[in-house]
Each structure stands twice: as C-alpha cells, then as structure tokens.
Amino acid sequence: MTTRHLKVSSGRQELLPWLAVLALFLTFPAWLGEYWLGSAIVGLFYVMMAASWNLLAGFTGQVSFAHAAFAGVGAYTSGILAVKLGLHPLLGVPVGMGIAALLSLGLGALCIRMGGIYLSLTTLAFSEILRLVINNEYQVTRGTMGLKVPFILGDYSKATAFYLMLAAAVAVLLIIRWLLKSDLGLMFRAVQNDEVAADSLGVPVTRIRVTAFVISGAMAGLAGGLYGHYLTLITPHIPSLDLMFLVLAMAVIGGMGTFVGPVVGALFLEVLAEYIRVWGEFHVLIFSLVALGFARFLPGGIVGLATAWLARRGAPAGKGGAA
Amino acid sequence: MNDFLMYLTNGVVIGIIYALSALGVSLIVGIMNVVNFAHGELYILAGYFSALFASALGLGPIPAMVAAVAAIFVLGxxxxxTLIRPTYGDDMYSLIITFILSIILQNAYLFIFGPYPQKPPNWVGGASNLFGLFFYGNQRLACLGVAVGVIAGFFLLLHKTWxxxxxxxxxxDREVASMLGVNPVKVNLLAFGLGCALAGAAGVILTPIFPVTPTVGVGVSLTAFVVVVLGGMGSFGGCVVGGxxxxxxxxxxxxxxxxxxKHMFGFVILILVLFFRPAGLFGQKQL
Known part of the structure; x- marks a missing residue:
C-alpha cells in the first residue's frame, strides 16, 4: 500500500475553504433545527475522535484500539467527579483529559518499545478491561444503566453544547495542524516511514511514538468528556469497541494519513448514519463492509479519490479538498 | 482440598484449549508478522458450524467437528x-483489515445465528470419579484428550515434516529461507489457513462446554494474545506453557x-510480562 500520501501542503489559499466551512457551521444553531443540531454535535465529537486517532495511526503508523476507551476515561472521570464531588463539568473535563493522558503515558511507556503489534494488542486488552471495570463497579459507574451527569454549562441547550463542541473541535484540529507542520510532526512521519533510518539519524523513536500516543489519548479524553456532558448520560457505549470501530472506519473511509480525511469521513458517516438509521442494526454491518472495501481497494479514502479526480481534471493541486 | 484439585483440573483443561487457540495466533505472527484480530470470530464460527452440521446435516459430533474445522481452514x-496478501509489508493495514473483519463477522453472526447461545450436542455424557476424590464431567475430559491430541499432532507436523x-x-529468518528456495507466498497462505484452522479446532472442542454467542470472540482473541505475549511471540512451546x-x-x-x-487476571499477567520480561517467557525475538 504505497499509495498513501503524507503531504501536508501549506499556503494561505487552503485556509479559505476551512474558514468558509467554519462560517457555515457557526450559523447551524440558527436554522438547522433541534434534531440535526444534535447530529452536528455528535458529528463534531467524531471529528475530534477520528482526527486524533489519525494523528497516531495515519502519521506515526501505530494502530490503537483504546481510543474509544480513552474517551470513556475522560467521560467517566468528569462524570463521576461531577456526581460525587459536585465539580463543575468545565473543570472536570480537563481533569478527565489529564487522566486519559496519564493512562496513555503508562500504556505507551509499557508496550511501545516492543513495536506496533504490542500496542494494538495491549490497547485492545485495555479497552476490554475498562468495560469489565465499568460493569463490575456499578455502584460508582451505574454499569450498563448509565451514569446520569449534569449538562456541560448552565441550562440544557443544544446551541451551547454545539458551540462548545465546535470550539473544542477547532482547537483540536488547529493543534494537529500545528503539530504536523512542526519538527515533531516531521519526526512522527520519520518513525512511520522508516524506523531504522529515523533511529540512525538520532530520532528518539520510542519517545516520539509515546508522545504521539499521549497527545492523541488526551484529545480523545477531551472529546469524550464533552460528549458525556452533552448526552447527560454516560453509558459503556462511549468506551466500547463498537464506537472504536466507527472512529476507525471514519478515518479509513475519509482517508488515513491526510489532515482533511478523518474530518470528511466523520461528517460523512454521521450524516449517512442518520439516513440509514431506519435499517436498524444493519447499519454497523453496512459501515463495516464499506470500510473493508476502502481499506482493501482504496486506502487513500474519499480524499484520495478526490485528489486523483482533481489531478485528472488538471486542477491545481493543494486546492479545495486536496489539502 | 478437593475443591482445590477440581479448580486445578479445570485450569488444566481450559489452559490446554487456550494453548491450542494461541498456537494459531503464534503461527501466523511468526510466519507473517500479522496479528489476526478476527481469530476469536473464526473460533466462534467453527462452534456455530459444528452445531449446525450436527443438527442440520445429522452428522455425528466427530464428523461435524472435522467438517467445521475444514470449512474454517478454507475460509482462512x-x-x-483476498485480504491479507495485498497488505504484505504494511503491518498497519493488516491490523486494520482483520479488525474490520472481526466487526463484520460479529454483526453477521447476530443476523444469521441470533443473539442466543448455541452449542453442539455433547460427545459423551456422565462423569468420572477422578483420583477417588471428586466427580468430573466426561465431556471435559474428552475435550482435554482431543485438545492434547491436536497439539501433539501440530508439533509432529512442525518437527517431522517438510x-x-x-x-x-x-x-x-524469512529472507534467508526465501534465498534457499522457499516460496514465501505459498508458506504464508498455508500458515494463515492452518492458524485459522487451529482457532477453529479450539472452537469446536470448547463449544460443547462454553456455548458461543456472537460477541464472545473478543475475549477469545484477547486470551490468545495474552498467551502469545506471555509465552513469547513466535514461540510454540511458549504457547503451551503460557496457556x-x-x-x-x-x-x-x-x-x-x-x-x-476473572478475565482481569489475563490483563494483569500481560502488564507484568511487558514490564518485567517484554520478550515473554520463551521469546527470542530482539527488541
């Protein structure tokens, strides 16, 4: 699969489409209606999840299966602090984010030096253990019943939740963007492309990989905390492998290893999910088949397709969806 | 004391089947450096097949088991x-593809076989008095016997055949082997099929004791992964001891x-191994 492009193009002209999309999103609460505004909030949660998972998998080549688990850690930490100690969610969410970062530091330090396969195995195990703990400690977590938590800020309002989620998603995307253009981002791609060469040039391979894992875990914790306080009911669905699969499918279908891919994939699948909801439980099966098709035949995802199409039409590269 | 001996016997019976399942993972990791995240789902499928062949085709338990394992081999x-070969040299995509496949299979089982536990008929009934101390189900003893037989067969295959x-x-050493004339593509194909068949063998042996549902596969996969890490990646003897x-x-x-x-203990072992002896008990692979 040598077709993956890891280019992060620069230049001011590519900022325009993003600003246009942001302006459009800012107007959503005015005209979108309660139902679709809810979908937009969920969509932004998935944008954060898929983009931060892609930072790890698409740019350093490490597949974590604990991304949903870290979102669950963020949600349950903040939720339990709010319920037991009355801590305000806006303070609880950063704490949850910190706990998610600490756990990813521990897991990463433990297994990343052994290579990528170990990270995948250990994160899958972590995710399963978190499920067991949540189900067994039902006095604290309310198990599968779900933990009732306060709304994120003030009285319940989808517009408030939407703007907070949008701010967080923009912040996450800006940080990822900045990281990818920094020296650290260069080292991320160095350890993905050729670990031996990177090592020989003095790149501290293990430390770079752990750093990427911690950053991505913290972002998942932030997304999960906000999502939990938007839903006001935190259930084991957040740290589940089902949600993990959705995040992975969004990144794969959108286009792994590109900046814009996971954003496109997350919004596309969230909107698609609304339309095929009538097919009930079939929709996970359909998503998984589509994701398999992309992973097997179109590893560049939708963004890869769009880039190729634009190139065929002779459009200037780096414009529009090609970023 | 009698209780203790019974738990011990249970541990040995289950452990041997863990070992059988882990051998499949270890074979594929050792040969291809691919972790098959759909391992547990193939285990389940073999369990469903053995129940289906026994009830729908009226096969006896043993022919139904053999047919189920053969079907899993072909599927592997x-x-x-179709799926793994195009990912050669890109470990990340093989992880992603087998993970997606495991989700597809879980959801497909839900529609095809339903959410309720299914099991094939027992091979034998009754119980035997072990050591004159306690009674133990004949079915479990038979499972132990068959699993030991399959493992012995696997080691014979490994050490006595071309x-x-x-x-x-x-x-x-993959490169040296291919320089000496081994066709790596064929070896990969056979090793993957055989690894899947071992998952299937564990599935058909354990399903009469622990019926299968569409979602138990994650636990089966994880158990096999923990055993493989504990024993040392790519070490077959390590799988048996680890199991x-x-x-x-x-x-x-x-x-x-x-x-x-119960399943937390596996995770604790995984953490301890990674902390104190990351290459596993019998691992030789370098860091």
Whole structure:
C-alpha cells in the first residue's frame, strides 16, 4: 500500500475553504433545527475522535484500539467527579483529559518499545478491561444503566453544547495542524516511514511514538468528556469497541494519513448514519463492509479519490479538498 | 482440598484449549508478522458450524467437528488470498483489515445465528470419579484428550515434516529461507489457513462446554494474545506453557479472589510480562 500520501501542503489559499466551512457551521444553531443540531454535535465529537486517532495511526503508523476507551476515561472521570464531588463539568473535563493522558503515558511507556503489534494488542486488552471495570463497579459507574451527569454549562441547550463542541473541535484540529507542520510532526512521519533510518539519524523513536500516543489519548479524553456532558448520560457505549470501530472506519473511509480525511469521513458517516438509521442494526454491518472495501481497494479514502479526480481534471493541486 | 484439585483440573483443561487457540495466533505472527484480530470470530464460527452440521446435516459430533474445522481452514485460505496478501509489508493495514473483519463477522453472526447461545450436542455424557476424590464431567475430559491430541499432532507436523521445517525456517529468518528456495507466498497462505484452522479446532472442542454467542470472540482473541505475549511471540512451546499458566491463574483466581474479574487476571499477567520480561517467557525475538 504505497499509495498513501503524507503531504501536508501549506499556503494561505487552503485556509479559505476551512474558514468558509467554519462560517457555515457557526450559523447551524440558527436554522438547522433541534434534531440535526444534535447530529452536528455528535458529528463534531467524531471529528475530534477520528482526527486524533489519525494523528497516531495515519502519521506515526501505530494502530490503537483504546481510543474509544480513552474517551470513556475522560467521560467517566468528569462524570463521576461531577456526581460525587459536585465539580463543575468545565473543570472536570480537563481533569478527565489529564487522566486519559496519564493512562496513555503508562500504556505507551509499557508496550511501545516492543513495536506496533504490542500496542494494538495491549490497547485492545485495555479497552476490554475498562468495560469489565465499568460493569463490575456499578455502584460508582451505574454499569450498563448509565451514569446520569449534569449538562456541560448552565441550562440544557443544544446551541451551547454545539458551540462548545465546535470550539473544542477547532482547537483540536488547529493543534494537529500545528503539530504536523512542526519538527515533531516531521519526526512522527520519520518513525512511520522508516524506523531504522529515523533511529540512525538520532530520532528518539520510542519517545516520539509515546508522545504521539499521549497527545492523541488526551484529545480523545477531551472529546469524550464533552460528549458525556452533552448526552447527560454516560453509558459503556462511549468506551466500547463498537464506537472504536466507527472512529476507525471514519478515518479509513475519509482517508488515513491526510489532515482533511478523518474530518470528511466523520461528517460523512454521521450524516449517512442518520439516513440509514431506519435499517436498524444493519447499519454497523453496512459501515463495516464499506470500510473493508476502502481499506482493501482504496486506502487513500474519499480524499484520495478526490485528489486523483482533481489531478485528472488538471486542477491545481493543494486546492479545495486536496489539502 | 478437593475443591482445590477440581479448580486445578479445570485450569488444566481450559489452559490446554487456550494453548491450542494461541498456537494459531503464534503461527501466523511468526510466519507473517500479522496479528489476526478476527481469530476469536473464526473460533466462534467453527462452534456455530459444528452445531449446525450436527443438527442440520445429522452428522455425528466427530464428523461435524472435522467438517467445521475444514470449512474454517478454507475460509482462512480465502482470507489470506483476498485480504491479507495485498497488505504484505504494511503491518498497519493488516491490523486494520482483520479488525474490520472481526466487526463484520460479529454483526453477521447476530443476523444469521441470533443473539442466543448455541452449542453442539455433547460427545459423551456422565462423569468420572477422578483420583477417588471428586466427580468430573466426561465431556471435559474428552475435550482435554482431543485438545492434547491436536497439539501433539501440530508439533509432529512442525518437527517431522517438510512443511514444518519450512515453517520453522521462515519464522527464524524469512529472507534467508526465501534465498534457499522457499516460496514465501505459498508458506504464508498455508500458515494463515492452518492458524485459522487451529482457532477453529479450539472452537469446536470448547463449544460443547462454553456455548458461543456472537460477541464472545473478543475475549477469545484477547486470551490468545495474552498467551502469545506471555509465552513469547513466535514461540510454540511458549504457547503451551503460557496457556496452562493463564488457565490455572484464571480458574484459581476466580475461585479464591474475585469471579467478576476473572478475565482481569489475563490483563494483569500481560502488564507484568511487558514490564518485567517484554520478550515473554520463551521469546527470542530482539527488541
């Protein structure tokens, strides 16, 4: 699969489409209606999840299966602090984010030096253990019943939740963007492309990989905390492998290893999910088949397709969806 | 004391089947450096097949089991050919593809077989008095016997046949083996099929005791992964020792410590191994 492009193009002209999309999103609460505004909030949660998972998998080549688990850690930490100690969610969410970062530091330090396969195995195990703990400690977590938590800020309002989620998603995307253009981002791609060469040039391979894992875990914790306080009911669905699969499918279908891919994939699948909801439980099966098709035949995802199409039409590269 | 011996026996029976399942993972990792995240789902499918062949085709338990394992073997060959082969040299995509496949299979089972537990008929009934101390189900003893037989057969294949020699050569050094005339594509294909068949064998042997539901596969995969890491990646002897250790720890731990956290013990072992001896008990691969 040598077709993956890891280019992060620069230049001011590519900022325009993003600003246009942001302006459009800012107007959503005015005209979108309660139902679709809810979908937009969920969509932004998935944008954060898929983009931060892609930072790890698409740019350093490490597949974590604990991304949903870290979102669950963020949600349950903040939720339990709010319920037991009355801590305000806006303070609880950063704490949850910190706990998610600490756990990813521990897991990463433990297994990343052994290579990528170990990270995948250990994160899958972590995710399963978190499920067991949540189900067994039902006095604290309310198990599968779900933990009732306060709304994120003030009285319940989808517009408030939407703007907070949008701010967080923009912040996450800006940080990822900045990281990818920094020296650290260069080292991320160095350890993905050729670990031996990177090592020989003095790149501290293990430390770079752990750093990427911690950053991505913290972002998942932030997304999960906000999502939990938007839903006001935190259930084991957040740290589940089902949600993990959705995040992975969004990144794969959108286009792994590109900046814009996971954003496109997350919004596309969230909107698609609304339309095929009538097919009930079939929709996970359909998503998984589509994701398999992309992973097997179109590893560049939708963004890869769009880039190729634009190139065929002779459009200037780096414009529009090609970023 | 009698209780203790019974938990011990349980641990050995379960441990041997863990070992059988882990051998499949270890074979594929050793040869191809691919972790098959759909391992547990193939285990389940073999369990469903053995129940289906026994009820729908009226086969006896043994022919139904053999047919189920053969079906999983063929499925494994097809998987390797269509999905894994294009990912050679890109470990990340093989992880992603097998993970997606496991989600597809879980959801497909839900529609095809339904959410309720299914099991094939027992091979034997009754119980035997062990050591004159306690009664133990004949079905479990028969499972132990068959699993030991399959493992012994696998080691014979590995050490006494040409195929086994090739497998060991490739898992030691892939490039040298291919320079000496081994066709790596064929070895990959056969190893993947055989690895899947071992998952299937564990499935058909254990399903009469623990019926299968569409979602138990994650636990099966994880158990096999823990055993492989504990024994040392790519070490077959390590799988047997690791399987027995995990089976004993889980059963004794569940009996004397906390049954709700039975599967937690595997995770604790995983953490301890990664911390103190990351290459596993019998691992030779360098860091």
């Amino acid at each position: 060959l097809l998987m390797e050919w 195929f086994g020699r090739v497998v060991r050569a490739v898992s030691m 027995l250790i995990l089976g004993l720890v889980e059963n004794l731990g569940a009996a004397y410590l906390d049954s709700g956290y």
